[in-house]
Amino acid sequence: MSNRQIDALIVGAGFSGLYMLHKLRELGFTAHVVEAADDVGGTWYWNRYPGARCDIESFEYSYSFDEELQQEWEWSERYATQPEILRYLQHVAERFDLRRDIAFETRVASAHWDEDTKRWKVKTENGDSFEARYFITGVGCLSSFNSPDIPGLENFAGEVYSTGQWPHEGVDFTGKKVAVIGTGSSAIQSTPIIAEQADHLTIFQRTPNYVVPAQNHPTDKEFVGKLKQKYGEFREAQRASLLGAARVLLQTPKMVLSIPEDEFQEEMEQRWAMGGLVGFMASHLDSGTDRDANERIADFVRAKIRDRVEDPDTAELLTPRSYPIATKRLCVDIGYYEIFNRDNVELVDLNAAPIEAIEANCVRTNRQSYEVDALVLATGFDAMTGTLNRIDIRGLGGEKLKDKWADGPHTHLGLMSVGFPNMFMITGPQSPSVGSNMVVSIEQHVDWIADLLVHMRENGKEVFEPLVESEKEWGEHIDILFNMSLHPQADTWYLGSNVPGKPRVFTVYIGGVHAYRNLSDEIAEKGYPGFAIDGEGKPNDVDFEDHVMRLMPEELQAA
Numbered sequence: 001m002s003n004r005q006i007d008a009l010i011v012g013a014g015f016s017g018l019y020m021l022h023k024l025r026e027l028g029f030t031a032h033v034v035e036a037a038d039d040v041g042g043t044w045y046w047n048r049y050p051g052a053r054c055d056i057e058s059f060e061y062s063y064s065f066d067e068e069l070q071q072e073w074e075w076s077e078r079y080a081t082q083p084e085i086l087r088y089l090q091h092v093a094e095r096f097d098l099r100r101d102i103a104f105e106t107r108v109a110s111a112h113w114d115e116d117t118k119r120w121k122v123k124t125e126n127g128d129s130f131e132a133r134y135f136i137t138g139v140g141c142l143s144s145f146n147s148p149d150i151p152g153l154e155n156f157a158g159e160v161y162s163t164g165q166w167p168h169e170g171v172d173f174t175g176k177k178v179a180v181i182g183t184g185s186s187a188i189q190s191t192p193i194i195a196e197q198a199d200h201l202t203i204f205q206r207t208p209n210y211v212v213p214a215q216n217h218p219t220d221k222e223f224v225g226k227l228k229q230k231y232g233e234f235r236e237a238q239r240a241s242l243l244g245a246a247r248v249l250l251q252t253p254k255m256v257l258s259i260p261e262d263e264f265q266e267e268m269e270q271r272w273a274m275g276g277l278v279g280f281m282a283s284h285l286d287s288g289t290d291r292d293a294n295e296r297i298a299d300f301v302r303a304k305i306r307d308r309v310e311d312p313d314t315a316e317l318l319t320p321r322s323y324p325i326a327t328k329r330l331c332v333d334i335g336y337y338e339i340f341n342r343d344n345v346e347l348v349d350l351n352a353a354p355i356e357a358i359e360a361n362c363v364r365t366n367r368q369s370y371e372v373d374a375l376v377l378a379t380g381f382d383a384m385t386g387t388l389n390r391i392d393i394r395g396l397g398g399e400k401l402k403d404k405w406a407d408g409p410h411t412h413l414g415l416m417s418v419g420f421p422n423m424f425m426i427t428g429p430q431s432p433s434v435g436s437n438m439v440v441s442i443e444q445h446v447d448w449i450a451d452l453l454v455h456m457r458e459n460g461k462e463v464f465e466p467l468v469e470s471e472k473e474w475g476e477h478i479d480i481l482f483n484m485s486l487h488p489q490a491d492t493w494y495l496g497s498n499v500p501g502k503p504r505v506f507t508v509y510i511g512g513v514h515a516y517r518n519l520s521d522e523i524a525e526k527g528y529p530g531f532a533i534d535g536e537g538k539p540n541d542v543d544f545e546d547h548v549m550r551l552m553p554e555e556l557q558a559a
C-alpha cells in the first residue's frame with residue numbers, strides 16, 4: 001500500500017502511456033504509469049490471436065520522437081506481426097528505462113478530483129493510491145473486449161477464446177471443430193491461420209466487411225534505407241497528411257465520377273496491387289462524401305470478392321451492400337477470401353439464421369446446430385468510451401464522467417471534458433484516433449499535453465479546464481463533419497452500434513490529422529483560448545471549420 005504524491009498519474013502502458021511517461025520525465029515532471037497487464041504493449045500485449053499484425057506500414061506505425069530509435073529499429077515485414085510490435089514496445093521500455101515507473105498488474109479503479117488540494121486522488125484495485133496534479137489516460141480506444149450476449153454461452157463445455165484476450169502460450173486447433181463468431185479485422189486476420197489448423201471451421205457472420213489485400217512482403221531494405229536518410233522529413237509529411245500516413249501510393253486528386261471507366265479500372269487495379277488500406281480509405285476526393293462516388297469504389301472491391309471466392313452464393317454472402325465503403329476502418333487481409341474455397345470452411349449468415357443459443361457442444365441457429373470443440377469470439381470492443389467508463393472517474397462536485405457521458409461523450413478536442421480539470425485523454429473520443437495512423441495521433445496528443453504542462457509550470461498555474469462553450473462548439477463541429485460524410489449511413493463501432501444499449505453517437509474527429517494538429521497548435525500558440533487557467537479564460541477564437549476547409553481541395557469544396 002502506498003500513497004504517492006506525483007505530478008502526473010498515467011493509465012496504460014501502450015504506445016500512449018509509454019511515450020507520455022518518457023516525455024514527462026524528460027521535462028522534469030514526476031510521473032507514474034499504472035497498467036493492468038503484467039508488461040508493456042497495450043493492444044499488442046492483449047491481442048495475441050494468430051495472424052494479428054498492423055494495418056499501417058510498420059515504418060509509419062512506429063514512434064518518431066527519437067531519431068536514434070527510428071534509425072536503429074529494423075522491421076522485418078511491411079506489416080509487422082503482433083510479436084514483433086510487442087518486441088518493439090518492450091525495446092522502447094528498456095531503451096528509455098521506463099519500467100521502473102510503471103506499476104504492472106495493477107488496475108486503476110477510481111480517480112476523484114479533490115477541489116481543496118486541486119489534485120486527483122487515484123486508487124487502484126490493489127489498494128494503492130496516488131495524489132497527482134494531472135490525471136492522464138492512455139487506456140486505449142479498443143481495449144475493453146465486447147463479449148457477446150448470446151444465450152447459453154456460459155454453458156459451452158469446450159474451449160472459449162476471445163481475440164482481444166488471447167492466451168500467451170498460443171492455441172493449437174489441430175483436429176478440432178472451431179467456430180468463429182464475428183467477421184471484423186480480428187477474424188479476417190485470424191481465420192486464414194485457424195482454417196489451416198482446424199479440422200473444420202464455421203464462421204458466423206452478421207455483417208460482411210469490405211476487405212482489401214495487405215500485399216505484405218519482407219521489408220524492402222533498399223526502400224527503407226533511403227527513407228531512413230530523410231526519416232524526419234517523412235515524419236513531417238505524416239503529420240501534414242489526412243490519415244497520418246505519408247506513403248501515398250497513388251496521387252489522384254480527382255472526383256471519382258469524373259474518371260473514365262477504363263482509366264478508373266486501371267488505377268484501382270494499381271491500388272489493389274499495391275495493397276493496404278491507405279490507398280482505399282482516402283482514395284479519391286469525394287469517396288467519403290458522395291454515395292455514388294463511394295459505390296463506384298465499393299463495386300470494384302465487390303467484384304474482387306467474386307473473383308476470389310469460387311462459390312457465387314458464398315461470394316454474395318461475403319459482399320457488403322448495405323453501407324458505404326470506408327465508413328469503418330477498412331479491413332486488410334492476407335488470404336481471407338480464399339479460405340472460403342476450402343472444403344473445411346463454412347460460412348453461416350446470421351441474418352438468415354440467427355443464433356438462438358450456445359449449448360454444451362454446439363452453436364444452434366434457428367435452422368441448424370453446429371457441433372464445435374472450440375469457440376473463438378472475434379466480437380470486437382466496447383470502443384472509444386468503454387474503457388474510460390469502466391473507471392470511477394469523478395470531477396467537480398463529484399460528477400461522474402460516466403453519467404455526464406450517458407448520452408455519448410462530451411469533450412473539447414477529444415482531449416478533455418468540462419468539469420474534469422487537469423484530466424487528459426490521449427486519443428480520447430472525438431479526436432482523430434481510430435480514423436488515423438494512431439501512433440501519429442498519440443504523439444500529437446502527448447506533445448500537446450506536455451507543452452501545456454510546461455506552460456502551467458512556467459506560469460505558476462495549477463488548474464486547466466475547457467470552457468463550457470468550447471466543448472459545445474467542438475461537439476457541433478464533430479456533428480458537422482459527421483453529417484458531411486457518409487458515416488451516418490453505416491452502423492459501426494465508431495457509433496457504438498455494436499454494443500447493445502450504447503447511444504448512437506459518432507466518436508471520431510474526421511477533419512484530418514493535419515487539420516486537427518493545426519487547430520490544436522493554434523490554440524496553444526494563442527495561449528489556450530477556449531480553456532480556463534486557474535478559473536480565467538478567453539472564449540475560443542480558433543475557427544475549426546476553416547482549418548478543415550483550408551486543407552480541402554477546391555473541387556471538393558465546390559461540391
Ligand code: FAD
Binds near residue numbers: 012017437
Ligand atoms: P492500448 O494499446 O489499448 O493500451 C491501453 C492500456 O491501458 C492497456 O494495456 C490496458 O491494459 C490499460 N488499461 C486500460 N484501463 C486500465 C485501467 N483501468 N487500469 C490500468 N490499466 C488500464 N492502430 C493503427 O493505427 N494501426 C494499426 O495497424 C492498428 N492495429 C490494431 C490491431 C488490433 C488487433 C487492435 C485491437 C487495434 C489496432 N490499432 C491499430 C489501434 C491500436 O489500439 C492503437 O494503434 C494503439 O496501439 C493504441 O495504443 P494506446 O496506448 O493508446 O492504447
Ligand code: N01
Binds near residue numbers: 149163184378381
Ligand atoms: O472487431 P469488429 P475487431 N453476434 O467490431 C460481430 C482494429 N483492429 O476486433 O459488424 C454475432 O470490427 C460483429 O458484427 P457486426 C480495427 O480498427 C485492427 O475485428 O456488429 N456477431 C463483427 O463482425 C478494427 O476495426 C486490426 O454486425 C457479433 C465482429 O463481431 C477494430 O480493431 C485487427 C456479435 C466484430 O468486429 C475492431 O476489430 C484487429 C454478436 N452478438 C482489430 N457481436 C488490423 O488489421 C459482435 N459481432 C490492424
